[in-house]
Amino acid sequence: MADPIRRLVAELARLPGIGEKTATRLAFHLIRGNRQQVTDLAQALLDVTDKIRLCSICMNMTEADPCPMCTDGRRDPETICVVASPSDLIAIDRGGHFRGRYHVLHGLLSPLEGIGPDDLRIAELVRRLGGDPPVREVIIATSPSVDGEATAMYIARTLKPLGLTVSRIATGLPVGGELEYSDQATIARALAGRATL
Amino acid sequence: MADPIRRLVAELARLPGIGEKTATRLAFHLIRGNRQQVTDLAQALLDVTDKIRLCSICMNMTEADPCPMCTDGRRDPETICVVASPSDLIAIDRGGHFRGRYHVLHGLLSPLEGIGPDDLRIAELVRRLGGDPPVREVIIATSPSVDGEATAMYIARTLKPLGLTVSRIATGLPVGGELEYSDQATIARALAGRATL
Numbered sequence: 001m002a003d004p005i006r007r008l009v010a011e012l013a014r015l016p017g018i019g020e021k022t023a024t025r026l027a028f029h030l031i032r033g034n035r036q037q038v039t040d041l042a043q044a045l046l047d048v049t050d051k052i053r054l055c056s057i058c059m060n061m062t063e064a065d066p067c068p069m070c071t072d073g074r075r076d077p078e079t080i081c082v083v084a085s086p087s088d089l090i091a092i093d094r095g096g097h098f099r100g101r102y103h104v105l106h107g108l109l110s111p112l113e114g115i116g117p118d119d120l121r122i123a124e125l126v127r128r129l130g131g132d133p134p135v136r137e138v139i140i141a142t143s144p145s146v147d148g149e150a151t152a153m154y155i156a157r158t159l160k161p162l163g164l165t166v167s168r169i170a171t172g173l174p175v176g177g178e179l180e181y182s183d184q185a186t187i188a189r190a191l192a193g194r195a196t197l
Numbered sequence: 198m199a200d201p202i203r204r205l206v207a208e209l210a211r212l213p214g215i216g217e218k219t220a221t222r223l224a225f226h227l228i229r230g231n232r233q234q235v236t237d238l239a240q241a242l243l244d245v246t247d248k249i250r251l252c253s254i255c256m257n258m259t260e261a262d263p264c265p266m267c268t269d270g271r272r273d274p275e276t277i278c279v280v281a282s283p284s285d286l287i288a289i290d291r292g293g294h295f296r297g298r299y300h301v302l303h304g305l306l307s308p309l310e311g312i313g314p315d316d317l318r319i320a321e322l323v324r325r326l327g328g329d330p331p332v333r334e335v336i337i338a339t340s341p342s343v344d345g346e347a348t349a350m351y352i353a354r355t356l357k358p359l360g361l362t363v364s365r366i367a368t369g370l371p372v373g374g375e376l377e378y379s380d381q382a383t384i385a386r387a388l389a390g391r392a393t394l
Contacts, residue, residue: 003260014234030245043239052199
């Protein structure tokens with residue numbers, strides 16, 4: 001294999017979920033395809049490294065600082081939704097049901113992986129709360145996993161003394177989910193979180 | 198999502214087997230990761246478009262023309278193994294059992310997809326045969342698929358009148374394969390291709 005091809009395969013194989021075989025297939029696809037597609041991809045890669053930084057307010061990835069969401073006057077500045085990652089933010093915002101601001105933690109607490117509170121953007125969250133207008137509610141929207149729950153608990157304990165409402169997204173059966181095929185933990189949480197009709 | 202990220206996701210999603218979700222995951226992985234990895238990947242992409250061309254003899258992808266295989270004096274120039282693609286060439290050469298030269302067709306005949314003989318590098322193969330020293334044997338190593346078989350038949354018919362040996366790689370049970378779980382077509386071919394012991 002020619003050296004430039006070998007290098008491209010090696011670089012592609014460093015991506016998560018892409019092994020050497022897939023990398024080889026992708027490389028040959030790119031080489032066979034039109035040059036424009038390859039240079040477009042290369043340019044897109046260079047652009048993200050050049051142009052993307054963290055918003056100094058919400059810590060989301062952005063081209064402009066502060067990001068468009070933090071400067072959007074139609075978004076309620078008194079409610080902040082805390083998420084683990086930019087992709088979680090996108091997942092929530094896609095629905096259009098939340099019209100407040102966000103805060104990206106860039107990870108979850110994980111004692112097993114040695115990730116503590118100082119590795120997340122929690123200090124930046126606390127710093128935002130005293131702004132003007134003051135934040136009224138923080139909704140913690142981390143996943144209902146072990147790490148997500150631990151992170152939610154930690155943030156709740158940190159923020160509660162500050163006298164604002166700290167809430168947690170609901171855990172329960174997904175819409176369209178079948179009770180019959182749901183796991184016991186989800187059913188237990190759905191029961192515990194039942195609402196009066 | 199910031200524009201540069203959106204563009205990177207779109208470019209990644211154009212790759213075969215990579216949907217929008219995987220593209221988003223890859224993009225965020227790249228942005229989160231170290232900048233060096235991203236620029237290395239971009240550079241590797243630009244390098245293949247800049248430096249890779251087809252060898253004017255064997256049609257394999259190469260940085261130098263003629264390619265290292267065509268100029269390797271230890272490789273028998275009288276035997277040519279015909280393959281559909283550069284990745285098939287790599288698959289065969291990895292084994293080290295073939296020490297002749299190669300010829301890459303860059304595709305297979307496929308009437309359904311409108312791919313005819315002129316779309317493959319068959320004329321270039323015919324042109325090579327009268328060289329010095331003359332080619333003694335052409336081994337057709339296309340896959341035993343419908344298109345692969347059709348391509349092999351076509352090339353055999355084209356080359357036979359030129360008075361050289363045209364052979365075809367064997368079809369049969371794979372090494373370690375279980376007769377019990379083999380498909381009928383493979384078993385039929387293994388029987389038809391039986392060799393006297």
